[in-house]
Amino acid sequence: MTDPEIIHSVLKGKKDNFRILVDEHHASVFHIAMGFVHDRDEAEDLTQEVFIRAWQSLDKFRGDSSFSTWLHRIAVNACLNNARKKRGSPVISRITSLFTSESEAETQALSFSDNPEEILIKEEHSTWLQKALDTIPENQRTAIILSKYDDLPQKEIATIMNLTEGAVEALLQRAKKNLREKLSTGAKKIKLNRRK
């Protein structure tokens, strides 16, 4: 049974068939959510939310794209909304940032020793990467998460993000460069702070 056939049967009343779609796609949605939140429980909650949204708007699925693309779009939107909610109102975060210097914020995010590798291995946390990912623009973050966490090809990412393949390639290049710079700057600042 193909995805459109399953959807058709669900809409005709065989609601239990939705389970087939959940079984098939939940891991992929979960990995995208992990890329955004880096926490298993939270990623599971987001996965649940994504499937509930899909269920509620299944009758709006027109079949222009594949079900997985449609589902991935819902997942990306849910994850971005979740991140925006966490970040809070832009006004409040701007006011907060006035009282927190950049270096202080970096130090809070990264508890570093001289060798960044050691810390990452020791702490076994992805806070460092998460903070760096959170600071790059949303579209770059989305592209890199879809590419790295869900191993999606550029063509699929382009369909999900409503962009051309070329635009996605450029976006990924910029995202990688940006991320590398953020990670590197963070590491340098922490090293300097520790030397002081």
Place this chain on the structure above:
Amino acid sequence: MFQRRKSNKMDCHICREKIDDYRAGKLPNDDKLSFEEHSLTCPDCLELLRIQEMADRIIAKEKKIVPDFYLPGRIMQKIGNLEKEPAPVFTRILRPALATIAFAAAIMAGVMIGDFSAGTTDKGAPIELTLMNDADMEMINDLTEE
């Protein structure tokens, strides 16, 4: 293409540009050797390479995390509960009530507007005349005698 030189800004710049290709194994042998040579002599580029490797390791580690085995079951249960749950108060009571009130208000407004317009165009008879009993004033035999 790489040029064999001592670490300098240009080399660092090229090195950073080529870091993804190097890691993906896409660099030709000559470039690969130059890249490695530069990375070994330039602490900044070496650190950048290590940072990139670390980030990828974290991603790989996170990718290994799998969702709970019962997650699909939980999702289906939640969906089942949604189906059973009564609609929220707004949908169940307030929305029909608001629709009814709006409908009634529209009718009332229509009646009032109609009434106002009638008041302005129909001048009608004076109130004294409307209160008069015409039957008392005119005898029926007056009409029959004629």
